[in-house]
Amino acid sequence: MKVWSRVIALLLAVVLGISLAGCSSGQKPAEKPAEKQPEAPKVKDSITIALQGEPTSLDPQFPDDGNMRAVTDNVFEGLLELDGQTLKPKPALATEYKVVNPTTWEFKLRSGVKFHNGETLTADDVVFSVTRIIDPKFKSQIAGNFSSIKTAKKVDDSTVQIITNGPDPAMPVRLTLLKIMNKKHVESVGDKVTTQPVGTGPYKVTEWNRGVHILVERFDQYWGNKPSIPKAKYRFIQEGSTRLSALKAGEIDLAVNLLPEYAKEVPQVATAEGLEFPFIRLNHFKGIMANKLMRLAVNYAIDKEAIAKNLFGGYATVAQGQLFKPGYVGFNPNLKPYPYDPEKAKELIKQAGYKGEKIQLIAERGRYLKDGEFAEAISMMLRDVGLNVELKYYDWQEWLKTLFNRERAPDMMYSSHGNEMFDADRTFSSLVHSKGPMSSYNSAEVDKKIDQARTEMDPAKRQKLYEEIGQMIYDDPAFICVVNLKDIYGLSKDLQWKPRQDSRITLYEMKLAGQ
C-alpha cells in the first residue's frame, strides 16, 4: 500500500511536470527573428511602437477599440479621411461626393485601388462594407456611429449611393470612420477576418503573434504617396512607466499616452490637443445642483489654470467654456472659460441659501489620464469655497451604471468626453438633450434646438444653432468644463512625426531621420 502510494504520487508528479513542460515549450512563439539589439544599425528600416494594450481584433468594423485603431488606421481606409490638423473630411477611396437629395449621398470611387490580397476596389466592396457594419446580426460595437444609414446601393462599378433614414449633415465625418473591407476576402475567411486583415491602406499586416507583437510592412501597390518607413512592429505595454523605461532603453521608438511627468525624461516629446475633455456633469434635474446659482458657483470655484499647469504639467489647455476645441462643427468662438473667482463663488453659494448639505461627487479611477487625481483636485477646490463635497470613486461598472441611469444621477459626476465625430451633435444629443443616455440636463428649449440641428442640412444654419445651444448651457451651466488634454507621445531621437488633432497614430506620416 505504502509503496504503491509513493509510486503513484511520483508518477502523477512526473506527468504533471511533463505536461507543464509540454505546454510551455510547445507554444513558444515561432522562431522569432533575431532580437533587435538596443544598438540599432545605422539606418533603421523598422520602428517599434508601444501601444497601451493589445488590439482585441483587427476587424476595423467590429470593436470600439483604440488600440486596434492605432494599427488599422494604417491598414484600412474609408471613402473619406480627415485632415489631421484641420479635422475637415477630404477624399480618400472616394474622389468626390455630392448630395443628390437630403437623404441620398453619391460617391465616385477612386480607380485602380488595390487591396492587400491583390483584388481591385469596386462598388461591391463598398456596398458590402456599409451593409455589413449596419447589419444588426453583426453586432458591431461601433454601429451606433452609422445608425442614420439605411442602406447602400451600387450605381455602377465606380459609383455608390448611401441612403439615410433622414437628413444627416454629419455623413462625411461618419464615413471617415467606416473602413472599407474586401468583400471576397471577408466572405471566404469566415472567423479569421479578425486576425487576417485585408485593406487598401499604406501598410499590410504580416504577422500577429498574440500577446507579443503585430508586424506591418509597407504595401507596394498602395495608390497614394509611398510612406517613408518600410516596416513597423507594434508592442503592447499597459504600464506607463514600463513604456517610459522601454523608450529610454531604446527598445521602442514611439510610446503613446505618457504621463506629463515623464516628458522631461524621454528623448523627444510630441504633443497635440487630444480628444479628451475631463469635465464634471451637474445634476440639473434634482438636488442641490438644480439651483442655477450653485451651478454657477462651482464654475467660478475651479482654478482651471492651476489644473492645466500643475496637475497636467502644462500638457492641457483650459477648455473654452465648452467641450469642443476649434475645428469641431459647433465650436462657439465667443465663449470664454469662467474665471477662477472663489470670492464670487462663495457669494453665489450664500445667495443660493446653501446650508452645508452634503454634495456627492462620483468619479472613477484608472481609465483616463490622471482621472482620480483630477476628481480629487476638483473636490478640494470645491471644499475650499465651503461646499461639503463627498468624493466617491466607483469602479468602472458601477460608474457606468450611474452614468446611464438618471434615477441614480449624483449631484456631480466626473466624466471624460471624447468626440470622435468632431461634431456637436454627438455631444449634445447624449450629454445635454433631456433624453440623452448620459444627460442630467433638462431644458425643453435646448432639446428643441438639438433636434432641429440634427437634420439641418445647411452647414451655416446648423453651426448657428449649435453656437446658440453652447451659449445656453454656458449661461445656465450643464457642466464644469475644465480642460482639454493633450496627447503626449514619447519619440526616440531619430523619429519624426507631428501628432494629429484626431489622436490617430499615423505610421504613414512618420519619418526616420537620415532617410
Next chain:
Amino acid sequence: MSQESVAYLTPTSRRQRAVSALHRLWQDKVAFFAAVFLLIVIFSTLAAPWISPHDPAVGKIGNRLKPPAWMEGGDPNYLLGTDQQGRDVLSRIIWGGRVSLTVGFVVVGLAGAFGTLVGLISGYFGRWVDLLIMRIVDVQSSFPGLLVALTFVMVLGPGQWNLIAALTFNGWMIHARMARSQVLSMRETTMVESARAIGCTTSQTLFGHILPNIISPLITTYVLEMAHMIGAEATMSFLGYGIQPPQASWGLMIGEGRVYITNAWWLVTFPGLAVALTILSLNLVGNWVRTEFDPLHRSRH
C-alpha cells in the same frame, strides 16, 4: 541558551518570569528595537489626530510633488515631501498606518481564527467532514481571488470594512489548509492517541494537545499572511475596490505613487519602508513572544 533555560525552568512567580522575559528582550537587541519600533508605530497611528502635522486629506495643487525637506527644493513644513495632490506624505503615512494595520490585523485575525478552526476540524475528524470542507476550500482557492473580491465590493460598495470582508473571505483557505496538513501529521502520533486513551474530550484533544504542537507553522503563516494582506490591500485600493481617497493607506500610497517612481521616489519609498519595517518588527517580536510563552519552546530551553 542553556544557561538561560536553567534559570527559566524554576520560575518562582509570574512577575519574575515577566521580568526575566523582558530582560532577555533587552539582551536580544534586534528584538528589542523591533518592539520599540512597533510601539512607536502603534502609538503614532493611535495618536494620529494629535501628532500628524497636516490634514492628510487636504493639499494645494500648487504644492504637488515637493521633495523631502532635506533635499533641494524641499519645504521644511513637509518633512517627507508632498504627494501628487500636494498633501503631506508624513501625515498620510501616520494616518494610513491606521487603515493598513487595521486591515492586516482584522483580516488575519478573522481569517486565521476561522481557517485554523475549520482546518483543525477537517483534519481531526477526517472522512466526510474533511471531504466536504476541503472541497469548499478547493472551490474557493481555484477561483481568481480578484474576481471574488470584486464581487464583494460590487455588492457591498467600496470601503475599508467591505474590503476587510472581501479579503477575509479570500484569505481563510490558506489557514485551513495549513492547520489541516499539520493535524494530519499529528493525528496518528502517540501523543494524540494517549490523550484520547486517557479520556480527553475532543475539544481538549484539539485545543489542548494538537493545537499547541502545530502552532509554530501556523503563527508563521499568520505573520506572512499579514504581510500579504497589507499588499493585497494595496492592490485592491489601487484598482479602486479598496480604500477611497482622500483617506490614506500605505498600500494606496504605494499603488498611487508608483507611476511617479522615476520623478518622485519619496511617494513609494516611505510608505514602502513603513510596511517593510512594521512587518519585520512584527515578526521579530512574534518570534520572541513565541519562544517566551509557547509551552513547547519553553520546555526546550
Next chain:
Amino acid sequence: MLRYVFTRLIYTVVVILGVSLLVFVITHVIGNPVNVMLPLQASEEERAQLKHQLGLDKPLSTQLKEFLAGMVRLDFGKSWWQQEPALQLALRRVPATFQLVIMAFTVAALISIPLGIIAAYRPGSIIDRFLTTTSLVGVCLPSFWVGLLLVITFAVKLGWFATSGYGTYRHIVLPVVTLAILPAGHMAQIMRFSMLDQLNQQYVTTARAKGLDEATVVFKHALKNAATAVLTMGGMDLGRMLAGETAAVEMVYAWPGFGSLILETIARQDFPLLQASVFVVAVIICLINLAVDLSYGLFDPRIRY
C-alpha cells in the same frame, strides 16, 4: 491508493463544476457588459438590441442551462470582443504564465528550501538572521514596485535585460526574479520554522542518541516531517500565482500571460472568455492540489489515505 486517486479525481470534477457555477453567478451579479461594449454615447435602443444579441435577455435559468450544456462539451462560446472561441483564447495565454510561474517557483524553491534548512539548523546565527530578515522584507514589498525598480536598474541603467516583452532570456529573467521573491520568502520562513520544530522533537533527540549520523537525522527524518508545511504553503502560492496573482508582474513587464488576461476580461466583461479562463484556472489548480495532497504521503509516512 488507486481508489483514493480515483475518488480524488471525481472530487476534482465536482470542484470544477462548483467553480463554474460560481463564475456564472458572479458574472451575472456584477456584469453589465452592454455598457462596457458600447460607446458611452450609445442610445437606449442600441443597448437593448445588444443585450438581445448576446442572449442576456433570456431568463437566467435558460442561460444557465445553455452554459452548462456548453461546458460539458468544453464550448464556452465565442469571446464577445475577439470573436474567437473563448477556450482557445484562454488556453493560448496559459503557456506564457506557466513558463513564468514554473521558473519562478523552481528558483524560489531551490534558493529558499536549502537556506531555510541551514537557518533552522543554526538558529540565531548570522545566516539565520539574514535569511529571516530578507525573506520577510521580500514578502511584504509589493511586487509591482520591485518590478519597476528592477526594470529601472537592470534594463534602463545597465542594459543587461529587456524592459518588457516576451521571447528570449533577456525578457524572462527580470519577471522571474520579481515573481520568485514572494514564494521564496514564504517557503524559507515556513521551512525554517517547521524544521526548527522537528529538530526539537523527541524523536530527533532519540535518533541522535542512538548514534544515527547527523545527515540521516536532518534529511531523512526531520526534513521529511517538515516538508508538509512547505508543501502546503508552496502549493497555495503556486495556485495563487496561476489564478492571476501574477497579473501585477505581467502588467509591469508586458508579459502576455494569464493574469493580465483575467484583468482584461473582467474590465471588458467578456463573459464567455471570463468563464473559460476561470475554468482553465480551476482545472490547473485542482491538478496541483491533487499532486500536493498525494505528495504529503510521499514525505510523511504517518499520513494514511
